[in-house]
Amino acid sequence: MTDVSITPVRGRAATTAFVRLPHTLYRDDPHWVAPLERELRACLDPRRNPFHTSGTVQLFLAHRGTTPLGRIAAHIDPRYQERHQDRTGHIGFFECADDPAVAGALFTAADRWLADRGADRMLGPLSFTTNDECGLLVDGFDRPPTVQMPHNPPYYAELFTACGFTKAKDLHTFTGPVPADGEAPAVIRRAAQRALAAPGIRVRPLDPRRYDADLAAVLRIYNDAWAENYASVPFTDAEFRHLGRRLKPLLVPDLLQIAEVGGEPAGFTLWLPDANQALARVRGRLTTYGLPIGLVRAARDRRRITRTRASTSGITKEHRGRGLMAALFCRAQQAAARLGYTENEYSWILEDNRDAARYAKAMGAVHTRTHRLYHRPLGAAPAATPAATA
Structure with missing residues (x-):
């Protein structure tokens, strides 16, 4: 008892x-x-x-x-x-x-x-x-x-x-530096250059003027790319719209890079500013007794965010093996450097997803956490x- x-x-x-x-x-x-x-x-x-x-x-x-x-x-x-x-x-x-x-x-x-x-x-x-x-x-x-x-x-x-x-x-986490010039290691740069030299390949950032259309493309890619992952379930349209509304304050267009093949979206990578660096002192509440004390603190501390998180990436099954992920990572890291970030986390990566771990390591990241x-x-x-x- x-x-x-x-x-x-x-x-x-x-x-x-x-x-x-x-x-x-x-x-x-x-x-x-x-x-x-x-x-x-x-x-x-x-x-x-x-x-x-x-x-x-x-x-x-x-x-x-x-x-x-x-x-x-x-x-x-x-x-x-x-x-x-x-x-x-x-x-x-x-x-x-x-x-x-x-x-x-x-x-x-x-x-x-x-x-x-x-x-x-x-x-x-x-x-x-x-x-x-x-x-x-x-x-x-x-x-x-x-x-x-x-x-x-x-x-x-x-x-x-x-x-x-x-x-x-x-589930593994890898953490690595974002160099001041934003340049990826040579092995990733070469793979990206080969990918971008192929006819019909383009990598571009999220277009704020077509926010909904670009997020719909990301949803299609994600559900295709993650369909066979351990314990995965597909996003519904309603769930993804809900997520999009939650993440919109965090989304930086240049940190959501989309790869296109022949004008059709085929891959993406989403890097998020680490809002936790701004929220740590808020203790979960943006208002206290009706006063926006936490909101003021978060807004002030947001200027101190130095880290991004590569929270999710995917390539459709049809277009794997083209080096698109290398091109996406190169562009995202260049954008992160321009915006003043100095560190990036790749998380999470399944322990048996060797390709994703290999890319993270090639970007100079090391295994720092396990969930x-x-x-x-x-x-x-x-x-x-x-x-x-x-």
Whole structure:
């Protein structure tokens, strides 16, 4: 028996407790960057996040007495199950005190909820899909996270393994300098020159005058290029429009480079300014008591952003092997240098995606962090794991 109670999140007060729990857990962590509260609320809100149109979600909070000590989301994504032809359910938004009893109770609650909906395995953390934040940080705790990349204490991995989870897949991060002249290493420059010398090949930045059309092209490329990736699901039009609205304040046209073959979009790379450098001191809130204190701080600190993140790239299957990625990276890095950035992160890259890792290394980047996806069969919790109460 355990004194940990698990309650489903219902209503505004419980949602607020769910959203703000990490502030207590991370108060002594110098590297943690609080997510913007309004963005997290929007992500969890079925009225505002198109994921909920097809996905089914239940949030849980763990308490001991009246003190919240942990949280988790359990979710079923029919698109994942259809694409991968299995009955996997997912967990995400996991945060927990360093207490195996709390973690065990949270996982048990998620296990039971997923099993009741026909799942036979849980995979995570995914919040909510691989198109969103995913993975548990297991190596590289010595630096703050970049925008849209998870951060957590080292003990989280111990909680997962103690509760019967094993590694499903590792996601690697590579970090490298952006030289002042923006020039890529010679091997990448030569590959880019060969690609651009071929008839009908062009690389150009996002055109703000045709923002919607260019993003629609990026969506088509992404869904084609990522279709066979581990745990992937396709973006719907509504999800991608939602993402486009969220990212628009961050998008710099010259950092979204699009490759065309014969006038048709065939590849892209998206580098984002690392907004976390500006948001670190805001602590997740842009207003305090109605005053835009956080907004002023973020606007001031934005001038200090020195890092970009190559957050996603893709080449359609039809046009792989042409050297388009080399050309895209060359143009993006030249733009990053012109804009004053001095470092770029390539993240995340699947551990067995050798081509992507080879490109990152050729650009002068080194492996700096690892995030891990874990899985376990439902009902496979260790016997010592305490039962949850709902």
